[in-house]
Amino acid sequence: MRIATRFVSRTAASSMVVAALALAGIQAAGQTASAAPQKASSVVTCTTANTKVTVAEVSRPINHLLLKATNTGTKPCYAYSAPFLRAGADAQAPLPWADETTPQAVLVLEPGQSAYAGITTYSPDGEGGGKEKTLGVIFANRQGNATNTEKTLKLPNGGVFFNSAATVTYWQDNAADALSW
Incomplete structure (x- = not known):
């Protein structure tokens, strides 16, 4: 029983980490996109x-x-x-x-x-x-x-x-x- 609890806990923890990274990626992408036109230099x-x-x-x-x-x-x-x-x-x-x-x-x-x-x-x-x-x-x-x-x-x-x-x-x-x- 204890093994199953650990497995569920690890799975839940990994899901939360993936969700947090995805949210951070979306926020970072939004920040990058808004900053890009200011820094972009045309070649x-x-x-x-x-x-x-x-x-x-x-x-x-x-x-x-x-x-x-x-x-x-x-x-x-x-x-x-x-x-x-x-x-x-x-x-x-x-x-x-x-x-x-x-x-x-x-x-x-x-x-x-x-x-x-x-x-x-x-x-x-x-x-x-x-x-x-x-x-x-x-x-x-x-x-x-x-x-x-x-x-x-x-x-x-x-x-x-x-x-x-x-x-x-x-x-x-x-x-x-x-x-x-």
């Missing part, structure tokens, strides 16, 4: 309007440049896919994206944070080419299409040689990953 797409873009020559690996995009806005921004790059003012098409560099998730840049893309400028396997003095940069939107205005950057050393093997990586969260391709 926007990174563009040339809210992001500073720079390009630099790197010592290793050879034939590479490093593109850096820093969020200068007041809201976090998504750095989607890879940048559309136009090597030279007369470029007819953007540099191809290196598909093997696709990250596992879209990068979210908090204000002041940076994303990086590695640019392979040429390869002995490539064809043609020439020395270009500028690099046009356009960000991608969620659908992978070009966003707004192009930002034109001057390339280091008065110009850089590009040929048909030139590519750009997807946005990475650090320079080392961007340059490892």
